[in-house]
Amino acid sequence: MSSETDTSLPAPRIQLTPQQWRSKLSPEEYSVLREAATERPFVGEYTDVTTEGVYECRACGTELFRSTEKFESHCGWPSFFDPAESEAVILRSDDTLGMRRVEVLCANCHSHLGHVFEGEGYNTPTDKRYCINSIALRLHPSGSAAE
Template sequence: MKPVVGATPRVVKSEQEWREKLSGAEYAVLREAGTERPFTGEYTDTKTTGVYECRACGAELFRSDSKFESHCGWPSFFTPLAGESVVLREDRSAGMARTEVLCASCHSHLGHVFEGEGYDTPTDQRYCINSIALRLTPQE
């Protein structure tokens, strides 16, 4: 997995516009790369069929059929929707090297992706995503 950041985001807003659109907690995660506390998010244990969208811009990011139980405290997915829905970049914050996951459409922080952890998934990747960064649109 080689981190790559895409071109300029398609959805561009000023920081003031983001603050007006998002709640304080949403802004802290999506725009300031914060993290919600483990096992507190709305979608950690959700099994509803549907599409997970970016809470900031509405872009489709993940499908429920790629969600799996990793027991890590955050929703986990083994692959994003059509590889171009997210972009990755190196993150050396918190004293470690990780790969940050951003919405390709608005470059909001979603979480991190890890690989080689031994989960029984088709990709051996775990997209560990903050619930507050997502909005689930259920499908019938």
């Protein structure tokens, strides 16, 4: 489900053509971020990372999540219980694959990040699991020059 064709969303602040996105992203990044693909479970670079820092959108650099909200869900992808700021992501209904899910998009560039699930019983303050593709993120460890 490509966000580029959804007219119900507010316009992204960063708007690039598919060709511009392809030149900026690797083929794998483009597939996930711009075409809503999913990376295979348990292979992502941040699945088991416990480094403190800030996770940003790999496509546009917007801060999305912080390590303080990351938790181990054993689902195969990085999991967070809340975004860094409520305006950092957009949630929208996703009825692909014959099931109802809630897709998570970067609010700044509308890149596909993953999905959010509720009521699974995780011991987190929100009872939500933002299940995010590692390839959609870039981690800036605490104390790095990016802060």
